[in-house]
Amino acid sequence: MNVGIVGCGILGLATALELRARGHAVTIFEQGQVPNERASSTDTSKTIRRLYGNNATYVELVERAAPKWRQWHERLGRDFYFPIGQIQIEAHFAPGNRIHDSFHFFARRAGEVRLLSVSEARERYPQFSYRDSDTIVYDPWAGYLASGQAVAKLAQLARAEGISLHAETPVREIQERALGVELVTAGGATSFDRVVVAAGVWLTRLIPSIGRHLRPTFQQMAFFEPPDPTRFAPGPMPVWAVNVEDEGWYGHPLRREGWVKVANDLLGEVVDPDVERKATAAFLESAREFVARRIPGLAKGRLVGSRACLYENTPDRDFVIDRAPGSQRIVVAGGGSGHGFKFGGSIGEVIADAVEDKHNPLGDAFRIGQRFGK
Ligand SMILES: Cc1cc2nc3c(=O)[nH]c(=O)nc-3n(C[C@H](O)[C@H](O)[C@H](O)COP(=O)(O)OP(=O)(O)OC[C@H]3O[C@@H](n4cnc5c(N)ncnc54)[C@H](O)[C@@H]3O)c2cc1C
Structure with a gap:
């Protein structure tokens, strides 16, 4: 498939890398520079912890994320994953x-x-x-991730893996057609088989049916x-x-x-x-x-x-990873709710499964269902 991704924060990058590894053609559009100073992912550092109360889903997701973080850290210059306790x-x-x-x-x-x-x-x-x-x-087991550095390095990796990454290219409109989805930027419209909207807080504007609940x-x-x-x-x-x-x-x-x-x-x-x-x-x-x-x-x-x-x-502070309401081809990926960065090593699989219409039990809690009422 030919997949377009809106947003080059951790969710956009994790999704892009996973879809590329599965053989898809991937293009990312980012409204600012990469990393974007105003993105939630572009902080100095984020905690990676597994103390999630009784929530076994988050524990499993973060424990799956850690080996990937380690692998990226080793491969990309050893300057962003520090499991120091x-x-x-x-x-x-x-x-x-x-x-x-x-x-x-x-x-x-x-x-x-x-x-x-x-x-x-x-x-x-x-x-x-x-x-x-x-x-x-x-x-x-816990520690911290130097998040701004991680995003910068993963963006380099994405380019090296053949992902097309357009910085300073805001997506102005998303139009679903019978056979695809068009992303409209200042340079014109580009058509994709599927689109992932990983736009962080700007989801509020791009997909208002979900965004109004954020x-x-x-x-x-x-x-x-x-x-x-x-x-x-x-x-x-x-x-x-x-x-x-x-x-x-x-x-x-x-x-x-x-x-x-x-x-x-x-x-x-x-x-x-x-x-x-x-x-x-x-x-x-x-x-x-x-x-x-x-x-x-x-x-x-x-x-x-x-x-x-x-x-x-989100109202329940869980991710939202699902088809946009009423859409066949647009997947919404966001709602990290102040704790989403650490899952960068594993959440890409969950989002890629949503794109490929594969059931992933780890994503069940993130489906829209009745979570947001009307
Ligand atoms: C102060 C703070 C502390 C945090 N601490 C932790 C922590 O300790 N541990 C942890 O795990 N998580 C933490 N988080 C949460 C975590 O940072 C977020 O959940 C995660 O980074 C969200 O990633 P994202 O990719 O969804 O969004 P973002 O990183 O915001 O990325 C979205 C991207 O989409 C782009 N975009 C938006 N609209 C468009 C458009 N129209 N066209 C093109 N591009 C667009 C934006 O420019 C942005 O780069 C913290 C967050 C904050 C703010």
Whole structure:
């Protein structure tokens, strides 16, 4: 088949590479540069974790994604996949809390995910300030992906594999005809057998029947330059999160840019997809307050930068991967809802199966069905 893909974020690239490996001709259209600064995928770094409560689908998907990430990392310059372990510090460790349920989910796989006592955590990860009542869950499997670098490298790989990638080429219209789908750009219309719309928050405009159910939210992060870089280097410092459901703080160790990322996962304000990606003074103040309270050594460093990025939330925060309503040839792939990047190593198979009309049980939860009501 001849497949057109709208969007060169992680979902578009993962789909393109998988379809190409299956022998299809693939063309990607990207409205901005690759990577696009405003895409959700183009962040400095993203957590790859498998603590998904009792959700076996996401656990399986991310555990399938990891070997692919490793393979790409080895092949493409070894600079974007860092499985250095993660700690979750929780004040309320009780049933219903994602970290609690995840810990019990993995309990049957003895020893893989374990609790650190507060004294053990203080000794091993002294960067953090712990309360005696904290519960600390440690998963050595988790880590982070340098997402902007990964997207850049995968785009190079795509081109090397014979995928045609058109940057700075916004798709203005999608028209389904009896025998194909036309993607209309400033240069004219191109016809495809199938089209995948992996347009992130801009799905709201391209496929309004699904897009009107998506809520782009404004999410922010701050970058701190530590006074003592060795203490905050990957390894000595893990990927971390503090009270994920109540406070939402999480972050990554020292990046090669020279700073530590401190971000917040609680859902921000619903915004327009083209909003300026600039952190607010109020957020930076709250990040400083958090760091002073929980990572005191970092509070002695300088706040050297910040950034905002948009989550593409579905109502249930699950992906949406399915034919567009009423369409035979257009597949919608999106709704990563602030946690979709890590699946880049495995989600391409699910989306490619949707394109080829093959049933994939891992994609069942992402079908449209009755999820969005009317
Ligand atoms: C602050 C933040 C932190 C996150 N942290 C994590 C994390 O720790 N772990 C994790 O797994 N996930 C995380 N995520 C979520 C993850 O980044 C997203 O779920 C994922 O990157 C979405 O990928 P995508 O390809 O669907 O969308 P995008 O990356 O947004 O890509 C869509 C692309 O489509 C292009 N496009 C749109 N419209 C058009 C058009 N008309 N024509 C041509 N091109 C078009 C856009 O320019 C864009 O490049 C985070 C997201 C944010 C914002």
